[in-house]
Amino acid sequence: MTDAATTAGAGPKDALLAAEDVKMHFPLRGGLLRTVKGHVLAVDGVTLRLRRGETLAVVGESGCGKSTLARVLLRLLEPTGGKVFFMGNDLTTQKLRVVREERKHLQMVFQDPMSSLDPRMTVKNIVAEPLVVHQEPEDRPLGIALLALLTFFHGLCAVSAGLGLFLWAALSEYLVTVPSGLEGIAALFLLGYGLLEVAGSTGLWQLHTWAWWLLLVQYAGALALWFFLGDLILVGASAVLLVYLLAVRKQFASGQDTTNRVLELLELVGLKKEHLNRFPHEFSGGQRQRINIARALALNPDVIILDEPTSALDVSVQAQILNLLTNLQKKLGLTYLFITHDLSVVYHIADRVAVMYAGKIVELGRTEEIFAQPLHPYTKALISAAPVADPSVKVERIVLEGEVPSPIRPPPGCRFHPRCWLAFDACSKTEPRLFDAGGGRLVACFATARDLGMEEIGGPEISAKQKDRRG
Numbered sequence: 001m002t003d004a005a006t007t008a009g010a011g012p013k014d015a016l017l018a019a020e021d022v023k024m025h026f027p028l029r030g031g032l033l034r035t036v037k038g039h040v041l042a043v044d045g046v047t048l049r050l051r052r053g054e055t056l057a058v059v060g061e062s063g064c065g066k067s068t069l070a071r072v073l074l075r076l077l078e079p080t081g082g083k084v085f086f087m088g089n090d091l092t093t094q095k096l097r098v099v100r101e102e103r104k105h106l107q108m109v110f111q112d113p114m115s116s117l118d119p120r121m122t123v124k125n126i127v128a129e130p131l132v133v134h135q136e137p138e139d140r141p142l143g144i145a146l147l148a149l150l151t152f153f154h155g156l157c158a159v160s161a162g163l164g165l166f167l168w169a170a171l172s173e174y175l176v177t178v179p180s181g182l183e184g185i186a187a188l189f190l191l192g193y194g195l196l197e198v199a200g201s202t203g204l205w206q207l208h209t210w211a212w213w214l215l216l217v218q219y220a221g222a223l224a225l226w227f228f229l230g231d232l233i234l235v236g237a238s239a240v241l242l243v244y245l246l247a248v249r250k251q252f253a254s255g256q257d258t259t260n261r262v263l264e265l266l267e268l269v270g271l272k273k274e275h276l277n278r279f280p281h282e283f284s285g286g287q288r289q290r291i292n293i294a295r296a297l298a299l300n301p302d303v304i305i306l307d308e309p310t311s312a313l314d315v316s317v318q319a320q321i322l323n324l325l326t327n328l329q330k331k332l333g334l335t336y337l338f339i340t341h342d343l344s345v346v347y348h349i350a351d352r353v354a355v356m357y358a359g360k361i362v363e364l365g366r367t368e369e370i371f372a373q374p375l376h377p378y379t380k381a382l383i384s385a386a387p388v389a390d391p392s393v394k395v396e397r398i399v400l401e402g403e404v405p406s407p408i409r410p411p412p413g414c415r416f417h418p419r420c421w422l423a424f425d426a427c428s429k430t431e432p433r434l435f436d437a438g439g440g441r442l443v444a445c446f447a448t449a450r451d452l453g454m455e456e457i458g459g460p461e462i463s464a465k466q467k468d469r470r471g
Ligand SMILES: Nc1ncnc2c1ncn2[C@@H]1O[C@H](COP(=O)(O)OP(=O)(O)O)[C@@H](O)[C@H]1O
Pocket: 026, 040, 041, 042, 060, 061, 062, 063, 064, 065, 066, 067, 068, 069, 407
């Protein structure tokens, strides 16, 4: 790939998100010893720059490596080669702990809204999950942390006492053969009480509001019990904890904050307060994708990678979700990497389009230019199948023959040559590199280079004409 991929003029560290010659080759194992028999070249040398505030669409047939590229960009997959930069930091060399921190600003929305939502979680918990996971330890007030530890040990003591009593009752029954139901009941009570307290303390540690209510009821119950039993020391201890719990009520604002933030996010994506405690199966496909978008927005990200976010939806719902994404982008200043197999979807949403074929980018440019004048034969075929730019313009339909190439053994030279009607000798021998066709347009095609007078064939260096064009 030539440095023409950097037409933005800036290096990868200057882009918001950048892929630099990224490769993802999955090993293919077989035989008894599961030895590596070959590789799936899912992504094979992709260079991209995502600029702040733009929508860059990555378009290509199913299986051309779009989702794999997205996963590598998020470092959900370790790339075989190349680098990924996010806000100037090389994500490929960072520790996973640091990458997880970076992912606060880099979120993803997946294609199938249902399978990316846990069916056992309510909308509130789904949307709040990133907030809870990324909660900093210093967000937890010291008083609450101390109370959580105290409650945890208190619960642990009650569980141990319950178990001890249970064992003692069982043993004494066995040895002395005196039935003693009272110890059994007391042991069960202590066990239940202790376990509830342990659960409450972990909830307290994570600042869940339910933990506050659980402990409030528990300490109030304990206070009443010790009062009737006449145990002054325990009455005093429970009363102190109860008063303390009421005193730190305000510090539980972060639990309340989470709920408020979830409500705010639901409103942003067009859902309502009454949806808060419902489960994913109670929603339509479009609403589920709205929940996914709300979750992706929870941590105020800079970039959202949208992997075919509307492919599983009806056409009318697709339009609603695309409108929502456009409005959110304007409102929140988001940057999108929009992955799709459907070129007609990108026309209204993308500023630039990168066309991918068999693990490589074959053309990249501004959306209106790509639609008005596609340069690569593969892009021409895609556009001819989705003439959305101007319905009055008659576009000759190009029907691609042949199969999508195997990512295990891609054709030599230009990967598109077995299906290309313009192919000539050099195409099956040498791999075309992306060249700069001017105005930020990159194309990897010998015929296009020849037609534009760029003599790109086989040359390792950018031709003099290209250099002139770029100034
Ligand atoms: N974990 C994996 N192991 C082996 N091959 C994979 C794996 N993930 C994806 N692939 C292969 O990589 C190629 C690209 O897949 P993918 O990125 O999902 O394509 P797209 O999203 O464009 O449809 C496909 O041939 C797919 O079978």
